[in-house]
Amino acid sequence: MPQEFWRWFEKNLDTLNKFEPEMEDVLDSVSEALRAYNPNLAYEISQPSNGVREFVISAEGVIDEFKSVIDLYEARPELNGWEIIAFRPRMPLDYSINFSGLELDPKDLWIYWREEEGNFDLIIYFPHYNEEQGNTFVEAAYILLDMAIGEYYVAAGIRYIDHQKLPENPEENGLFPFKSLPEIFFDYIDRKG
Numbered sequence: 459m460p461q462e463f464w465r466w467f468e469k470n471l472d473t474l475n476k477f478e479p480e481m482e483d484v485l486d487s488v489s490e491a492l493r494a495y496n497p498n499l500a501y502e503i504s505q506p507s508n509g510v511r512e513f514v515i516s517a518e519g520v521i522d523e524f525k526s527v528i529d530l531y532e533a534r535p536e537l538n539g540w541e542i543i544a545f546r547p548r549m550p551l552d553y554s555i556n557f558s559g560l561e562l563d564p565k566d567l568w569i570y571w572r573e574e575e576g577n578f579d580l581i582i583y584f585p586h587y588n589e590e591q592g593n594t595f596v597e598a599a600y601i602l603l604d605m606a607i608g609e610y611y612v613a614a615g616i617r618y619i620d621h622q623k624l625p626e627n628p629e630e631n632g633l634f635p636f637k638s639l640p641e642i643f644f645d646y647i648d649r650k651g
Contacts, residue, residue: 460533546609557598567636577617583624
């Protein structure tokens with residue numbers, strides 16, 4: 459039950475508010491408490507900003523787990539110094555990520571998209587894409603997509619995602635810079651209603 463997790467959270471609030479000295483132990487205990495509610499969910503805790511930490515509840519992009527995230531979010535108590543967020547939110551695309559040794563900068567990536575039968579389909583193009591590391595590229599792409607449009611919209615708003623090697627002349631091939639994805643996608647959402 460969501461209330462049990464939040465009771466645990468409130469009971470351990472003092473430790474959570476100053477967890478840096480014992481970070482690993484505290485994060486393990488948060489993971490254990492969240493697993494007791496739903497073992498398929500994940501979380502992130504931010505550093506404090508203006509005295510407020512963010513606690514992000516994630517379904518790891520698995521749409522079947524969205525209801526659990528929403529139920530937990532809706533049961534959240536008011537917690538002084540904490541902002542509870544359902545699903546990984548959008549973030550600025552102004553830095554690169556390193557995922558399993560793969561360095562990806564959004565400014566080097568391109569996309570092709572189409573709207574078909576009311577659905578949004580997407581291909582992401584990487585300069586150094588190769589089949590041997592295909593799974594790593596896919597997982598890294600999901601992190602970048604979460605950053606670009608947010609976890610909820612990646613899972614619920616995109617029907618099809620593919621990953622390809624970037625052609626030599628992306629613009630001549632009708633591709634768009636990855637950084638244009640939020641504008642393109644949310645224009646699609648607005649039109650769809």
